[in-house]
Amino acid sequence: MTATVTTDRLTVTTDRLTRVPGLLYGGDWNPEQWPEQVWAEDVKLMAEAGVNLVTVGVFSWARLQPDADSWDFGWLDRLLDLCHRHGVAVDLATATASPPAWLVRAHPELLPVTADGVRLEFGSRQHYCPSSPAYREAAVRLTRALAERYRHHPALALWHIHNEYGDHVQECFCPASAVDFRRWLRERHGGIEELNRSWGTAFWSQRYTSFEQIEPPRTAPGPVNPTQLLDWRRFCSDALLALHRAEKAVLDEVSPGVPVTTNFMSMLKALDYWEWSRHEDLVSDDAYPDPADPRAHVNAAMNYDLMRSLKGGRPWLLMEQAPSAVSWRPVNVPKRPGLYRLWSLQALARGADGVLHFQWRASVAGAEKFHSAMLPHRGTAARGWQETVRFGAELRRLGEIAGSRLRGRAAVLLDWDSWWALELDDHPSARMRWPELLRPWYAALHERGVTVDFVPPTAGLDGYPLVLAPNLYLLDTATADRLTAYVRDGGRLVCGPFSGIADRHDHIHPGGHPGPLRELLGIVVDEHWPIPDGETTAVRLDGTAPDGPRSDGAEPHGADLRAERWSEWIETEGAETLARYASGTLAGLPAVTRNRLGAGTAWYLSCHLGADTGRVLDLPLAEAGVGAELPDLPADVEVTRRHAADGRQYLFLLNHGGVERRVPLDTPGTDLLTGAATGDAVTLAPLGAAVLRLPAAEERP
Template identity: 75%
Template sequence: MHGTGSAARAGLTRTPGLLHGADYNADQWPEHVWAVDAELMRQAGVTTATVGVFAWARLQPAPDVWDFGWLDRLLDLLHTRGIAVGLATATASPPAWLVRAHPGLLPVTADGVRLEFGSRQHYCPSSAVYRAAAVRLTRALAERYRDHPALAFWHIHNEYGDHVAECFCTESAADFRRWLAERHGDVETLNHAWGTAFWSQAYGRFEEIEPPRTAPGPGNPTQLLDWRRFCSDALLACHRAEKAVLDEICPRIPATTNFMSMSKALDYWEWARHEDFVSDDAYPDPADPRAHVTAAMNYDLMRSLGGGRPWLLMEQAPSAVSWRAVNLPKPPELRRLWSLQALARGADGVMSFQWRASAAGAEKFHSALLPHRGTASRGWRETVRFGAELRRLAELAGSRLRGQVAVVLDWDNWWALELDEHPSARMRWPELLRPWYAALYERGVTIDFVRPGAPLDGYRAVLAPNLYLLTEETAHWLTRYVHEGGQLVCGPFSGISDRDDHIHPGGHPGPLRPLLGVVVDEHWPIPDGASTTVRLGPDDLRATLWSEWLETEGARTLAHYASGDLAGRPAVTRNVHGAGTAWYVGCHLGAGIATVLDLALAPAALTPPLPHPLPPGVEATRRHGADGTGYLFLLNHGPDTVRLTLDATGTDLLTGAAVPGRLTLGPLDAAVVRTEPTEERT
């Protein structure tokens, strides 16, 4: 079970149906505007408003001065209009009076520059002053509003780690040393873990250790890895301090903090253990023709972090954002389609940043549900239209979907993979993952992300695009899965180092050698702009970025290099182990990985969402209610009209029209087809 309060046993919130709304920064507007906004929210079908996200200075204008009157009136007003509130703890931006009284809470960069007040997230995560002030504000809010009828959930902080994910000040250094002492126990153990015999880096006392500030040359890689772990934990300690207050004072109200999709800075597996439900901020770029694929991947992660439970899209842009070099707006159809995509991937709510477009500040050109032009704008008409559609989809709330294939994601591995001084700086986790994910996405195969050691019961296959950092425990976990009949596909540069980033003895892929039946003699990075041909049966695939001098130790070679220095050597292998099979892909194939996965996953007998292959650009998922009712999402991201044959009859909840087993979707169109339990495919 996720979360620490009793609210973790409840649904997303006590608000019925699907959540729809936005951040409402009412403190930016005079009070006479609030009543207008509340009425417009009601007209737009808004069910929920996130309130007070950056209101610390308004709530506490001086150390011992509190101003809750305006927030009282705002919550009362929203409640009278039937609008629930996600009340923020407002701790993401300390006010000027706190910063000037305690300038040491401002963060410091690796180069020793102290960042100034005037933006947001201007605090050191280890600052005792900041943490105490944040907890004090959280307690004041919780005690005042715990019984307010508008309160649906707590929104803790905002986007932890967005602008400041680390601080190198002296207080952070002391906190880092405490963290290291807890992790390693004594300095001798730390010296071994960090390999400090190299370059005379040995420490005699913990007090000699500093954060990995800018140094003359390459830093100690294990120190950098421990620093990444510490920084995630330091921010999590801030979050947990606020969460503990909320659990103590109002345990029946769920609490969340908004994640930032697949963010490198924070170990979201660990963070998700402390959420009552998972929420995400997602901003796909309308200029990217493949943005919807990455968005689907991020949404699958959010669902997976919550153990398959419904999650909340806390923020998206109704149209253009304000922070890219060029900020393209969303056509109306795209705004609707991308909102429905979150629901297709398990969300129980679609919210936006923000309700009313700001008149001042850094985000005044960011789109909103109510644009600068007001109710005469195209954006407003789309807000009202989508609010009505969400009401028609209300019965989706609580339904779930589960992946057939598991993809291993480990933040320790991500951090270690992208350390410096590796054979190639081009081996980056997101770039390695995306083509593997895209191959399954385009075949309508829903995946779940799993952390090492998670239960694998029910998964027909497991994919590990990269496992550079691999513990013995993770190797045993995968070996057991394959031995019992599972199908595993493992990507290149895997099984290299242990939890301390020490190279496994005996050759790569380390403890996976017996399972994969291969050994890597030497890594063979591919220069930028170059490629190598890989021959797999009748297909010639193209390897870029990476290849390996691979030798088999019982595995069968299924593909070999057909050009370059490695011509004739194995590139893709298959090894039978117990009742299952383990594949190893020793190169980066980009989109060509789809050909390998088609072969590797054939024995898994995956169940497609439709009886025929999906047309290009079509996304298909299926949620299930507790009674077995199915909800088939069909989203056409492409520029052409498509005609689809379904596996059941049903009703399109968006239009109310009967679906007789065939469906036509125009460009950027969608359908949500309810099918009865007796018609569901097994």
């Protein structure tokens, strides 16, 4: 069901994730681990907790198919019938994440091989080569059998392919992978001479005369060709995606009309989620912020913004989170009282239409037996169970927000190709890694209450008054032209260091850095100047540092900011200098610049400012008129606004701090969590939250 409405800020299109009304609540249910008499107790407790969707069958391949020629669907028939009778919808998994022992022993060649030539063994999960014909054939066969049997079952609400692609196995270096890699290279490059040009094989006598001479980038005596490594990263993402698409093609053919998903893993380097999301009916994510990290909610918000952005702002599904502690960190800290609720509401605040968990009932055996569950080992007497029930009731009160959307006023460019290339070896510094570059920029916006959308480099930027590019190491001229047009037409672009360096083949752009961004930014980089570990360089915002570079290392009095990891010797070519280096060899040289081009401006940060990044971003934020959803936002309070098709708005207020906060409001509303009307402010307890229904514009006094 889809509806649209135009508000004063954006056009809202609502999309329901499944046919299940309201918000989705539940988690992974693994009944094959339990006697059937436990199942009846489970569904009764699900009703008590308000569970309306469970994921079933994720790791049940060995139970469903005991050997190559036998099937056992009887237990799953009874399970789905039981769910339907008790009003619980099913997200049915294709069970292909872990091949059974009989398949592995019949086809040992499907086990993955490391770059060092070690074949990994059976006994964990995801023990398969992505390019294995035997694995793919068996997975597609199982998917078809499930689809044909359950396509019309009334409990079926969603298909769930595989589980967490790329979690344990992201690549394989076996002979089958080599064959598949060569096929992929032929399709990408055409002929061998084009590959030689793309890979720059004139260097170190690496020229090939045949595709058959090419192997995966296994462990070598020294550095491996960087473009080969970049193509390998692209290939590995595509190889796993080909498996997913093969299963989805079966489901689309046999079970049309039932949405299909696979659970992503937040901002995962290995898989290009822009490309993957094109093949998803809905985006779902597994998120496990660390309760021991006092800033974990900031990184979680960033990941949730990405999930919402992958399908252009459509609602998404939190497929997995931990009700309390996980089992796989060195120290697994539980969620203190109130934190589970707050973090669950945060996913909704960032556009999710459901909160699911791993898992429903805590396991008594296996690698995840100490992982928390909605129904803990202690059962209904446990603190965790009480939180499960309470939050289920609150979700029912929030059901009307389902289908509503939110959109950021600032966009962040994210390019997986550039991420992969940035983190290859033999660069000026191994400390320039995309997540570490991105997080201070995102944290600054989060602290200022600015909602962010992520966009791919091919996206249109109309409607965004501000676009941020913390790093664009890999940049083609087409993307640079789009960014230039965006600025000329009145946009504001902020670009981070070490950008515009290489083209899509990881070849350095001619004419000096930042390559095709040089005219747009109005600067040229003379030399990269990495900062050694443990050292910092002073940066002065007022531009009063001494003229010319210094060699004495002295630090002038009054330097405002600290750069770490990275700096650059740059010269302006039309840009104005807004901050200068104030210590070290670069003292007096530009550090932050602004270039006016057409109706817009382009900013360049030539250094990594870490926690001080926000003090620079305040300038373009003000110039672009981008601010918080609410003015005077208290510290530690997160605010987002979802827009419904009927014009109503839903304001989420989340207090991540340890003290009470009073939040002034611009419009009174009703707190859906309590039913109470608000005045001109809301008071939030520590770890407290409010979800306010605000009237449509025409309903306001």
